Every structure is written in C-alpha cells, then in structure tokens.
Amino acid sequence: MLQTMTQETRAGDLAYADARDRLEAEIERFSRQSGQTTLEVPRLNFEKGETRFEFLPEDLPEEKILESLRVIKNHIEHIRIHTLDPGYVVFQSLGPNLYDTKHFLSGIKFKFVSITNNFRVEASRSGNFNESELQTCIELFQLFNPGKKESDPTKKLEQLGVTVFPPVQTESNGSSENPWGPIAGYDSIKREVEECLLLPARHMSVFQGVAQLTRGDGAANLPGAILFEGPPGVGKTTIARLAAQAAGLPLIYVPVENILSKFYGQSAQNLAMIFDTAALFERGILFLDEIDALATSRESGLFEATRRVLSVLLRKIDGLDRTGGLLTVGATNRAEDLDHALLSRFDQILRFPLPNEQERASIFQSYAAHIAPEALGILGRESDGLSGRTIQDICESAERRWARALIEKKQALSAPEAEVYIRVLREKKAGML
Ligand SMILES: Nc1ncnc2c1ncn2[C@@H]1O[C@H](COP(=O)(O)OP(=O)(O)OP(=O)(O)O)[C@@H](O)[C@H]1O
Ligand SMILES: [Mg+2]
The missing domain is CATH 3.30.160.690 (Bacterial toxin RNase RnlA/LsoA, N repeated domain)
Known part of the structure; x- marks a missing residue:
C-alpha cells in the first residue's frame, strides 16, 4: 500500500x-x-x-x-x-x-x-x-505586538471584564461596629468571615503572633482561598462585598461566567492576566463569582477550552502568596459539581444554607423595621424555603403596592401595614407552587 x-x-x-x-x-x-x-x-x-x-x-x-x-x-x-x-x-x-x-x-x-x-x-x-x-x-x-501598555491595574482589569470596588473609608472601618448592614442571621458564617478576613485585615500582628507562639512560623493560619457555597440569593456576593468594605480592602470582582463567554477562546489567557494584574494590588479580595461556570466535573467531559481555563485557575490559586495580601474567594451554587482539583484548592468551604424560620423573620425585619414582632413571626413561619433575595423582593414589592395605594387614595405618607407583606408573601408562595 x-x-x-x-x-x-x-x-x-x-x-x-x-x-x-x-x-x-x-x-x-x-x-x-x-x-x-x-x-x-x-x-x-x-x-x-x-x-x-x-x-x-x-x-x-x-x-x-x-x-x-x-x-x-x-x-x-x-x-x-x-x-x-x-x-x-x-x-x-x-x-x-x-x-x-x-x-x-x-x-x-x-x-x-x-x-x-x-x-x-x-x-x-x-x-x-x-x-x-x-x-x-x-x-x-x-x-x-503588545500595543500600548495599560499601567493602571484597575483600568486593565476593567478591560478584562473585571470590576474593582475600591475600599471606602467609612466610620465603621477599624471599629467593632456591625459591618453586616442589612444581612440578618447567618451568625456562624459571619463569625468565620470575620476570623478569616476581617480581623486579619485589621490586626494581622495578633494572628502572626499566635502562629509564632504555637508553631514558630508566620501567618500560616490564614486561608489563601475560601469557597462560598449555597443556593441563589442567600447573600454570598453581598457578604463578600461587605467584608471587603469593612476590612478596607478593594474587592476585585471577577464574573467568571461573563469572562468565559465574553472572551471565548481567550479566556484562559485573560484569566491568567486577571490574576497577575490583581497581584499588583498590595492587598485585596479576589472574588470569583459563579465559578460553577467551570463546574461540570471531569467525568462529564470538559470542553477543551474550559479545561485550559481550569488549569490556569488551579495554577494561579496555588501560586498566590498567602502571606501576601490577596485572598481568593470563590462563590458557587453547586460545590458538588466542581472539579475536585479545584475544590481542593480552597482551604475552607463556607456553606450558606437557606435561612431558617428565625433568620427569615430577621430578614423581614431588616427590610421592614417597623413591623411588630407577631407579624414578623407569621412572615418568618410562612416563608419556608425562600432566600434572602426573595424576601427582599417581597418587601420591596409590598412597599410599591403600598405607595400605589397611597397615591390612588390620596392618603398621607405612612409605612406599609404588616398585612400587605403577608399578602404579598402568600401570593408569592402561591405563584411558586
Ligand atoms: N440574610 C440576609 N439578610 C438580608 N438580606 C439578604 C440576606 N440574604 C440575601 N439578602 C439579600 O438578597 C440579595 C441577593 O443576595 P446576593 O446577591 O448576595 O446572593 P448570592 O448568594 O450571591 O446569590 P447568587 O448565588 O444568585 O449569586 C441582596 O440584596 C442581599 O442583601
Ligand atoms: Mg452572587
């Protein structure tokens, strides 16, 4: 032949x-x-x-x-x-x-x-x-043919589809005031985030000192990467933003899914560049939102392009200097679908469950502070299975309905009655069945 x-x-x-x-x-x-x-x-x-x-x-x-x-x-x-x-x-x-x-x-x-x-x-x-x-x-x-160089890391990150939220100097920086704003409940998660992120940002020397006394090394007790896992709307993104703000750190917000679709074919290179550019910040939180875009565990046969992105991500998370100032926080709805190698890069996984009855009542309270405890009890009880986001939506929707009624009936300004919230909640639940 x-x-x-x-x-x-x-x-x-x-x-x-x-x-x-x-x-x-x-x-x-x-x-x-x-x-x-x-x-x-x-x-x-x-x-x-x-x-x-x-x-x-x-x-x-x-x-x-x-x-x-x-x-x-x-x-x-x-x-x-x-x-x-x-x-x-x-x-x-x-x-x-x-x-x-x-x-x-x-x-x-x-x-x-x-x-x-x-x-x-x-x-x-x-x-x-x-x-x-x-x-x-x-x-x-x-x-x-590199073209003109962008030397400002924030601008360069923006070109790569990343948003940088600079730290805002507020009254609460450095004090022990509640940094969690409207986020109700989730006490154990807040405590973890405070220990891994907020307190080290403010009192690094204490953390280092403790490690020095116990093991004789530096700040090895701090995580380099944390994963936030939980269903949609439970406050993962919000907690990351509030934590960065309270710690006085910039939040480098990387919408993974957008990057994958926007830079199709070049995502791996761009992701590598995002990490390298972010490393120019002395300190900060690199927030990788919706990393489930990279999910689909190995067995299901990864897209070649996705595999390249994943391998960059693995390498870059490993490569980040832990004593240095960049903490990676990933957020996902489905940790179990994540690639195991990726999952294992996170030192800590914080699971955000849906809020329990008492937390739901507190969430209602944080958006409708004027409501009496009995009504909050009803709202908490009847909102089983709803996320903080849905509860917030219900409260806002109740406010709009109330405002409309005030306009139509030409009434003086007042806060919505508890009944309105309960009604909207019930309608929402009925609609979800
Ligand atoms: N426990 C809570 N208390 C008060 N508000 C809450 C709570 N949980 C969520 N919310 C509100 O719900 C909205 C959505 O939250 P957020 O975007 O942080 O959720 P997420 O977990 O990141 O969701 P997704 O997985 O869809 O990205 C925010 O406006 C947030 O303030
Ligand atoms: Mg989110």
Whole structure:
C-alpha cells in the first residue's frame, strides 16, 4: 500500500477556510482593543498538504522566545525543543499522547528565526491546525505586538471584564461596629468571615503572633482561598462585598461566567492576566463569582477550552502568596459539581444554607423595621424555603403596592401595614407552587 505523506485528520481539526476566518476576526478585534490600527494580519497558508502560519516581528529577543514557550505551553501539553541554535529555535508539539510514536515527529513546529536583522516567527504542520494550535498562533502574534501598555491595574482589569470596588473609608472601618448592614442571621458564617478576613485585615500582628507562639512560623493560619457555597440569593456576593468594605480592602470582582463567554477562546489567557494584574494590588479580595461556570466535573467531559481555563485557575490559586495580601474567594451554587482539583484548592468551604424560620423573620425585619414582632413571626413561619433575595423582593414589592395605594387614595405618607407583606408573601408562595 502506498504511504501517503499527508497527516491523518484529527478530531477537532479546523478546516483551512474556517481557521483563516477565525484568525482574521481575532486579529481585527485585537487591533481594535489594543489600539493598533496598522497591524498587518499574519499570513496563513495551506499548500501541499501543509498549514503554515507566519509573521515578521520587529525584533526577536531571547526573552520573547522564552515567553513564547510559555504561551505555547498554555495550550499544548507536550513540547520538545527541536533545535536550539543561535538565530534558529524550534519547538515541536509531541501530541497529546506521549506513547503514540507513530505521530511523534509530525506535531506542529514553532520556529523563531533571525537572520541579520530579519526576524520571522512561523508555525507549521502537515494537515490542518486544531483549535489550540490556531489559538497559540494568535497569542504568539499578540505577544509580539503588545500595543500600548495599560499601567493602571484597575483600568486593565476593567478591560478584562473585571470590576474593582475600591475600599471606602467609612466610620465603621477599624471599629467593632456591625459591618453586616442589612444581612440578618447567618451568625456562624459571619463569625468565620470575620476570623478569616476581617480581623486579619485589621490586626494581622495578633494572628502572626499566635502562629509564632504555637508553631514558630508566620501567618500560616490564614486561608489563601475560601469557597462560598449555597443556593441563589442567600447573600454570598453581598457578604463578600461587605467584608471587603469593612476590612478596607478593594474587592476585585471577577464574573467568571461573563469572562468565559465574553472572551471565548481567550479566556484562559485573560484569566491568567486577571490574576497577575490583581497581584499588583498590595492587598485585596479576589472574588470569583459563579465559578460553577467551570463546574461540570471531569467525568462529564470538559470542553477543551474550559479545561485550559481550569488549569490556569488551579495554577494561579496555588501560586498566590498567602502571606501576601490577596485572598481568593470563590462563590458557587453547586460545590458538588466542581472539579475536585479545584475544590481542593480552597482551604475552607463556607456553606450558606437557606435561612431558617428565625433568620427569615430577621430578614423581614431588616427590610421592614417597623413591623411588630407577631407579624414578623407569621412572615418568618410562612416563608419556608425562600432566600434572602426573595424576601427582599417581597418587601420591596409590598412597599410599591403600598405607595400605589397611597397615591390612588390620596392618603398621607405612612409605612406599609404588616398585612400587605403577608399578602404579598402568600401570593408569592402561591405563584411558586
Ligand atoms: N440574610 C440576609 N439578610 C438580608 N438580606 C439578604 C440576606 N440574604 C440575601 N439578602 C439579600 O438578597 C440579595 C441577593 O443576595 P446576593 O446577591 O448576595 O446572593 P448570592 O448568594 O450571591 O446569590 P447568587 O448565588 O444568585 O449569586 C441582596 O440584596 C442581599 O442583601
Ligand atoms: Mg452572587
């Protein structure tokens, strides 16, 4: 049988035309985002069964080649150095399976060539590129065309889809006043958060001193990462925000799900950049909201892109300096669906249950302070299964209804009667059945 020279097609290979369209679209978007309007789109050719990607950087210093290796490594698991000569460096992918010797030498090659003052970066393989290979090429191109640098970490984070809430200096900073605002109940959770986060922020020396006396080391008694777990609307996000505020720390709010969809294909790189940029803050809380977007435990077969994001996340959580000032807080509705490796990175898991009867009454009270205890008792009893968010909604809805009645009946201003809350609650419950 005749041996053909062309590579067998692999699952996940991109048709050449699709790859080129993707490349063009990505570079176009990148030029816009990085403010480089004159970027020349790198070449992508398919000739004689071989795909070739190429661009000519202005310069090719050694650090850039090393950084390139890091970029390649983010997407391609096994890499060997094919050639390491002055002016000619080649890295080659060994394919996902190291024991697959048949395709051992046919993996994509990344070449870095400098001849006098001419520089070239090239990637080629016989057959088509797959998603990761194309993505690597795009990121290499971006690496060599960084555009204008954003030096303000807050601005840079914003470009990455992250919101930074700066610490607000309030009266309660530094004092022992109740920092939890409207959040009623959840005393044990509040106490944990105070011990892991609030008090260390204010009295680090005491925590360090205790560790020194007991074990002779520094602040190793502080968690580096905490997971908030619980159903929707029980106050996870709010508690994180209030805690940051009371501790006088910026809250770096990362909506994981948004990042995944907004930066599809580039999420892993962006997430890595988010961590690196956040690390520029001396101290702060890095809040990863809705990490269930990364859930789907391993068995269910992760999307390749999701797996890349996950591996960045694992590495970055591990890499954060614990004595340093960045605490990672993750929030999820379903811890049991999270990848085990991810779950194990969290030193502590705080479970937020739905509020119990007494807590529900207190939540009603915190949004309707004027209601008498008996009515609060009824509201607490009858709101079984509702979250703080739903209770808040009920209270606001009762207020609107009351305001409307005042307007319609042209009555003087007064607070809503307890009956209105009870009625709205019952309607809500009936509607939920
Ligand atoms: N125990 C509580 N006391 C008072 N208000 C509460 C309580 N729990 C939740 N709320 C209110 O409900 C609203 C929603 O809370 P939050 O967004 O923090 O919930 P979450 O747990 O982050 O939900 P999700 O999982 O959907 O993100 C907030 O306005 C918050 O103030
Ligand atoms: Mg939330």
